[in-house]
Amino acid sequence: MAHVKSTIQEPGQPQGASSLQGASSPQGASSLQGASSLQGASSLQGADAPGRRLDVDRIRSDFPLLARQVHGRRLVYLDSAASSQRPRAVLQAMDAYYETTHANVHRGVYAIAEEADRLYEQARVTVGHFIGAPHPAREVVFTKNATEAVNLVAFSWGRANLKPGDAIVLTEMEHHSNLVPWLVLAADLGLELRYLRMDDSYRLDLSSLDRLVEGAKLVTCTVMSNVLGTIPPFASIAEAAHSAGAVVLADGAQSVPHHVTDVGSLGCDFLAFSSHKMLGPTGIGVLWGREDLLDAMPPFMTGGGMIRDVKLDGFVPDETPGKFEAGTPPIAEAIGLAEAIRYLTDIGMTSVEHHESHLTAYAEEALAGTLGADLRILGPAGTVARGGVLSLAYRDIHPHDLAQVLDESGVCIRAGHHCAKPLMRRLGVSATARASLYVYNDESDVDALAEALGKAGSLFG
């Protein structure tokens, strides 16, 4: 809303808004732009107030894929924690860019190259404002995905700042993408890895926090578990980490798409997240880092685009953030991500949070009501400090079989270890069936899930 508008009209990018609007409007004005520029206070615009319900039918109509039928049934998409769908506005923004503007960035001295450059840098600023970055133009690094963002920190910051015997604190709840890079670094450098454990209520056991962070150089934690929906008290963890002198990395892959995000309130020094889980395209992710940390870090990938000067016996890297973006970056994807952020911002992230919280409560009740004690939800009860991710165990039916039977009803859920095998071991299961909620889901999707689970029960009963 207001603050996103201001990002694209920031001093230094005076032509910002017009060139993007110009790029997309020939396509007949996307539904989002229609909503924000023509209808002002539509169901999307300005709805970001607690208690306001989302107009899910309206939102759903913005997502072409959700109109699809599967096996002769309405598609019920409950796998947004793996990857969300994207609204027409995002697809049109990317198409419009390719149709009217594309040229490589950071190189051309002609009109469309300058426009491409501006759109790409505007996208960076839009992303930065969305997460409350103090210096959006300099602190947002575009990567391939959240995984690459974590790898960037591990490789660049880690190798420059850690030495044998140093300790890193992480948690048992991490996705492999925020675990394996540290396992690799620990093996290479001889680091000590310490883990915050999960308690029996599916939350982090913080009783040992102060002891674990003592002397640690880095503390990293998911902002929301992709398996349990658990939202750890990140700010408290960050505060303890900072008191101990550690740097803090937040894995925001599951939280940034669904919750109001402010890097200052989180108290993190780095934040990693992905575009494709927040209505944007695949192929682009984000690392936000504190400017002074990024400035002091060596490059990650190297090659074209990330240098200031190259001689036959050496090179001088570009400034932040360019020095972390070797090669031609994902330009159209950055523009798509910025459009996704505009879409989410028009709905309002507070409204997104409330919608998912309401729907999670409905799901807990509806699933328990329909399936009773045969169904277990592996995650915190209630909706306090938990997001819209529901890991299900139904009788002893294997999650793969559940997902297969649900597919016949057009219900898309994910079965497997969700790239969190240590957490699976802690839970004592090899896999779970995970349903996850987003802005285009409503009660009817949850009802379809409950009904399809019932069918699976009959088949395997």
Add this chain to the structure above:
Amino acid sequence: MPALEDLYREIILDHYRSPRNRGELAVPPARRVEGFNPLCGDEVVVYAEVDGDKLADIRISGQGCSISQSSASLMSTAVKGLPLGEVREVIRTFKSMMSLHEAAIDEHGDHGGEDGEHASGTSGDSSGEGGPGEEPVDLEKLGELAALQGVVKFPVRIKCATLAWNTLVQAIDEAESSSGEE
């Protein structure tokens, strides 16, 4: 659209609910080999006791979906007590059934151009209830194992069905190569 009943045949559900040859064997003389499906975490452990050139005994443990576990159970009943040559023949036939398209190219070159089955497994119904004209595999030879042919229509699940078989191959390979060394 492939029907769920093609996948979850009664025989499969029966072997899933009441797995045969479930358990462990003493190692040695048996060999213990673990198979994992890294995508889904399914796990099959095969205990194979080779006596001379015969698979004298077999036990299965592990955990996973109905397809991986029933396939392991069906496999154990099909190969237990057979000479290793015949075990390998059953494995070959089963794996052919799991890759109908490739088998069709290999054995019936004239059918090679029709890849309806291969494209996504969603179009062809011809192999549903024993359309032997399309089948390059002798289903009669497979007995109960033929119940698993419906898996081919659900390509993602083929790895579930073949997990135990690949693990058994490794076990008898190891048994044969070590007996060759002795």
